[in-house]
Amino acid sequence: METVIQGVLAGADEAIGHTPLIELRRMCAGMDGMVLAKCEFLSPGGSKKDRIARQMIDDAEASGLLSPGSTVVEVTSGNTGCGLAIVCAVRGYRFVCVMSKAASLERVRMMRILGAEVLLVDQAPESPPGQVGRRDLELVEQAAADYCRAHDAVRVDQFHWESNRRAHYLGTGREIWEQADGAIDAFVEFVGTGGTFAGVSAALKERTPEIRCYIVEPQSASYFGCHEYLGPHRIAGGGYARELDLIDHSMVEDYIPVNDEAAIQTARQLAAKEGLVVGTSSGANVAAALDLLRGRERGSRIAVVLTDTGLKYLSTPLFDV
Numbered sequence: 001m002e003t004v005i006q007g008v009l010a011g012a013d014e015a016i017g018h019t020p021l022i023e024l025r026r027m028c029a030g031m032d033g034m035v036l037a038k039c040e041f042l043s044p045g046g047s048k049k050d051r052i053a054r055q056m057i058d059d060a061e062a063s064g065l066l067s068p069g070s071t072v073v074e075v076t077s078g079n080t081g082c083g084l085a086i087v088c089a090v091r092g093y094r095f096v097c098v099m100s101k102a103a104s105l106e107r108v109r110m111m112r113i114l115g116a117e118v119l120l121v122d123q124a125p126e127s128p129p130g131q132v133g134r135r136d137l138e139l140v141e142q143a144a145a146d147y148c149r150a151h152d153a154v155r156v157d158q159f160h161w162e163s164n165r166r167a168h169y170l171g172t173g174r175e176i177w178e179q180a181d182g183a184i185d186a187f188v189e190f191v192g193t194g195g196t197f198a199g200v201s202a203a204l205k206e207r208t209p210e211i212r213c214y215i216v217e218p219q220s221a222s223y224f225g226c227h228e229y230l231g232p233h234r235i236a237g238g239g240y241a242r243e244l245d246l247i248d249h250s251m252v253e254d255y256i257p258v259n260d261e262a263a264i265q266t267a268r269q270l271a272a273k274e275g276l277v278v279g280t281s282s283g284a285n286v287a288a289a290l291d292l293l294r295g296r297e298r299g300s301r302i303a304v305v306l307t308d309t310g311l312k313y314l315s316t317p318l319f320d321v
Contacts (some may be wrong), residue, residue: 011090016043016050016083017171021179021303026273027286033293035286036184038176038305041278045082046110047308048172049158052195053083055167056156057091071096071153075144077132077192077237078107079308080158085114096153098144100136102127104236106312119143130316131232134221134241164195165202165246172196173203176303182207185300188256188289190216190281191224192237194244196305201251204303212253212297216288218260225255234260234317235280237307256291258284264318266290267310277310280318 009015019042024035040048060066071094074084081097088095096117099108108118121143124135148155158164177184187204189197201213217223218239220230229241235258260280267283270276285304292302310318 012044013054013087013090016045016054018175019043021176022274022276024270024274024286027269027290028293031290031293032299033297034301035289035293036176036180036301036303037276037286038172038303039276040172041276041282041306041309043083045079045086046312047079047082048168048196048305049076049079049308050083050086051167051171052158052164053080053087055163056158056161057084057087057093059161059163060154060156061091065154066093068092070094071151073098073144073148073153073155074158075099075137075140076158078103078111078312079237081111081116081118082107082114084156085111085116089115096147096151098140098147100132100140102130102132102136104130104313105315110312119147127232131234132236132239133232134229136232137240137242158193158195160245162246164193165198168196168199169203170199172305173200176200177204177207180301180303183301184208184211184303186212186214186253186292186297186302188214188216188285188292188302188304190235190238190258190284190288190307191244191247192240192281194247198246198248198251200303200305202248205251213251214253214288214292215247215255216284217255217257218263218284219257220259222255222257224249224252225257235263235284236313237279237281256288258287262287267318268321270306271310276306278306279308279310279313280316282306282308282310
């Protein structure tokens with residue numbers, strides 16, 4: 001007989017969300033203003049993408065797209081794959097993750113131990129190993145489409161599904177607002193699919209329209225800010241130099257470029273100064289927020305998302321210390 005105990009969750013998917021908001025006091029020492037960091041890396045799969053994984057599966061189930069025994073397929077740099085592997089494991093779906101060989105070894109191994117089948121796609125000849133290029137993403141997308149056709153699988157699409165934006169509108173954005181008691185002046189977010197920026201900015205501006213929302217991009221792939229693509233970069237999970245259907249650019253205050261070294265060094269400082277071991281996109285977010293505090297956002301309270309755990313980057317230059 002199934003027993004329900006109050007306070008006990010029925011599965012790991014129910015532990016997703018409600019992550020803490022931490023003030024980065026040591027990183028901001030001596031500065032006029034503050035950075036408030038939403039610790040999404042503390043979610044079960046180690047990233048903010050757990051939220052959209054659960055929402056996409058919820059919505060696919062509700063629409064009848066998924067049925068018992070279905071195979072779920074998605075393209076990912078690793079984080080969405082980890083989230084989907086967890087949700088699919090709990091709910092009984094087979095999950096196939098399609099990703100570029102540019103992804104870190106840790107992400108691949110984590111998905112495999114969660115029961116996912118990982119289909120690795122060779123990088124484009126012109127792409128340096130471990131650095132994501134625009135052509136690499138195109139190759140992965142093609143491989144996923146081919147797999148779905150051949151195996152009658154269900155493709156969940158984080159780049160286009162409204163579930164992505166809604167997960168952060170209903171969850172992340174609302175939580176930031178409530179945890180900060182509405183004391184937010186600006187929001188800064190590194191964009192991959194654009195879902196986090198879209199959902200959080202909508203939730204915050206719905207409550208206070210004056211909040212300023214900034215998009216962060218890799219300096220070498222500043223597609224929205226400078227409309228140029230200079231080549232691959234080391235900030236995982238974004239900078240794909242492509243249009244993002246989920247983003248309403250009327251919500252964007254400005255576009256902030258961050259170079260690889262600044263993202264890596266800031267991530268290292270977050271570990272050494274704040275005890276927060278996070279990845280390079282988190283470093284990019286905080287680097288951009290600190291630059292804004294030194295300039296046009298002096299005196300502001302800036303919210304950022306700490307995207308994922310740094311433990312997914314042990315084999316990358318982030319840990320060359």
